[in-house]
Amino acid sequence: MNSVFDFSNIIRKKFKKGGEEMKERTEEMEMQQPQPEKKRRFHMPHIYVILFIFTALAAIATYIVPAGTFEEIPGPEGRTTIDPDSYQQIASDPIGIVDFMLAVPNGLVAAAEVVFFTFVIGGMFMVLRRTGIIEVAVDRLTRKFSNKSLAVVPVLMFVFAFICSLIGTQELSLVYVPVILPLMIALKYDSVTAAAIALIATTAGFTAGFLNPINTGLGQQVADVPLYSGLGLRIALFLTLAVIGGLWVIRYARKVKQRPEMSLTYEEDEEKRSLYLHTGDTKTYNFHKRQKIASAFIFIFFGILVYGVLAQGWFMLEMAGLFIIMGIVVGMVAGLTPTQVCDGFNEGFRDVLVGAMIVGVARAVAVVMEEGQIMDTIVHGLGTAVSGMPVVLSAVGMFVIQFLFNFLVPSGSGQALVTMPIMAPLSDLLGVTRQTSVLAYQLGDGLGNIIFPTSGYFMATLALAGVPWHKWVKFYFPLLLIWMGIAIIFLAGAQMFQWNG
Incomplete structure (x- = not known):
């Protein structure tokens, strides 16, 4: 009986070995067959590559576009603006090899404020993370809003939009994002949601700017329009932009919460989820x-x-x-040693290094055009x-x-002083009211601030x-296209009714 059993085992093993050999030979034959080429995905x-190309194109443009200049004159609040009737062409001064080589370093110098601020923000929030304060605060807020987390999005957005419409500081996005990012991750959203809450909200507020001194106030002063006139239309624009922007962010946030793999930054957020997302964690x-x-x-510091x-x-x-003082004081009061505070700043600096460098590299585009003296020619040509x-x-x-034009000069006040004296x-x-020309400037400046990589605070x-x-x-x-459609409707309406508010 045993001999029969042993014989059957031998047969079974032989068949198994033979099958494996056949499979291996089949795989070898398949490997030898010419494989169809996979289509390369874009x-x-x-x-850095994109910005370098833009900088190179700007340098080439200095050989093609005639150099020109406007005469500078005193403007509102001690600022310098231009005389729109003073444009004249001058001798061409195209960018040479050395000037092009120095474009990025000069861009970093020109954007030093934003670069330094980015480093400090990154360092300060890393110190706060090391104190454990952020983790505790996020845990408490997560538990509090666990059943109504989506309501957090429109509330935060309205507050940020309203503040920006009053004081016109889109750069506060740099403060908002590190604060709300851990909460958004803990509530099972993603980094795009956190960035959108800050950027979309502040852009809606800044663009409408019904009491914004940076774009509305300065634009109206340069255009010689009564300060903060036309309030009604701008409030209507504010509400329209804020509501549509809020709905866009809510739609995306809901999709990410229901299907996390749909997040645009699913892979990038892996480390953040391990830090802030305590799924099934009962620890208090x-x-x-x-x-x-x-x-x-x-x-107190805020x-x-x-x-x-x-x-x-x-x-x-x-x-x-x-923020430097805040990081030091809060860190040491919470129990960190001076060395731990310094290490926290260093780690934060490393985390935002690429972003800070991008700000300077982006500024190189404008630096090249200014040194090649073609910026005023472009402004004059656009006006024509x-x-x-x-x-x-x-x-x-x-x-x-x-x-x-916002691609070249992403500063609201800078754009007002360069373009409004002409527009x-x-x-x-043209038969367009000056109030409408100010609104066109506000819309063009605001909506472009969070799409062009030359915008320092945005990057x-x-x-x-x-x-x-x-x-x-x-x-x-897609939201930009919707907002641009709204902008066109408001401007066409203002033109039809000769709005002068």
């Missing part, structure tokens, strides 16, 4: 005594920040200085292009021109959130 180049995080005292100091921005006109340098449009489309044409008198010739905000630029474009571009 991969977005690195942002509590503040110890020193953390409670340190948390009180955080609120109170000082609000006072400084609103009452003292603080901007990036002042805020950066405050608008003057050739039909009357009905003139206001819309102004908006398109301002939007495109305001031009609007008189720095993406770096703090850990969102690649091309993935942000994929998220924002």
Whole structure:
């Protein structure tokens, strides 16, 4: 009986071995067969490559576009603006090899404020993370909003939009993102949601800017329009942009929560999820005594920040200085040693290094055009292009021109001082009210601030959130088209009714 059993085992093994050999021979034959070539998928180049190409094109343009200049004259509030009737061509001075080589270093110098602020923000929030305060706060907020997490999105967005419409500081996105990012991850959203809450909200507020001194106030002063007039239409624009922007972010956030793999930054967020997403974690995080005292100091410092921005006109340098002190004080009060505080700053600096460098590299595009003296020629040419449009489309044409020019000068006040001295008198010739020309400038400047990689604060905000630029474009571009449609409707209406508010 045993011999029969042994014989059957031998047969079974032989068949198994033979089958395996046959499988191996089949696989070898398949390997020898010519494989169909896989189609190469397009991969977005690195942002450095994109910006280098833009800088190179700007340098080439200095050999093609005639050099020209406007005469500078004193403007509102001690600023320098241009005389729109003073444009003249000058001797061409194209960018040479050495000038091109220095474009990025000079860009970093020109954008030093934003670069430094980005480093400081990254360092300060890493120190706060090392104290454990952020982890405890996120845990408590997560438990509090676990059943109504989606409601957090519109509430935060309305607050950020309203603040920006009053004070016009889109750069506060750099402060908002590190604060809300851990919460968004803990609530099972992603980095894009956190970046969108800050960027979409502040852009809606800044663009409408019903009491915004940076774009509305300065634009109206340059155009010689009564300060903060036309309030009703701008409030309607604010509500329209904010509501549609909020719905867009809510739609995306809901999709990510239901299907996390649909997140545009699913892979990038893996480390953040391990830090902040405690799925099924029953552990309760509590503040110890020193953390409670340190948390009180955080609120004190943010109170000082609000006072400084609103009452003292603080901007990036002042805020950066405050955040350095805040990181040191809060860290040591919470129990960190001086060395641990320094290590926290260093780690934060490393995390935002790429984003800070991008800001400087992006600035190189404008540096090349300014040194090649073609910026004023481009402004003059854009103004001439608008003057050739039909009357009905003139206001819309102004908006398109301002939007495109925002790629070169992504500063709201800078764009107002360069373009409005030309667009305001031009609007008189075209039959467009000056109030409408200011609105066209606001819309073109605002909507372009969070799409063009030459916008320093925008790229720095993406770096703090850990969102690649091309993935942000994929998220924002459809909303941009919707917002541009709204802009055209408002401008066409203003033109039809000769709005002068």
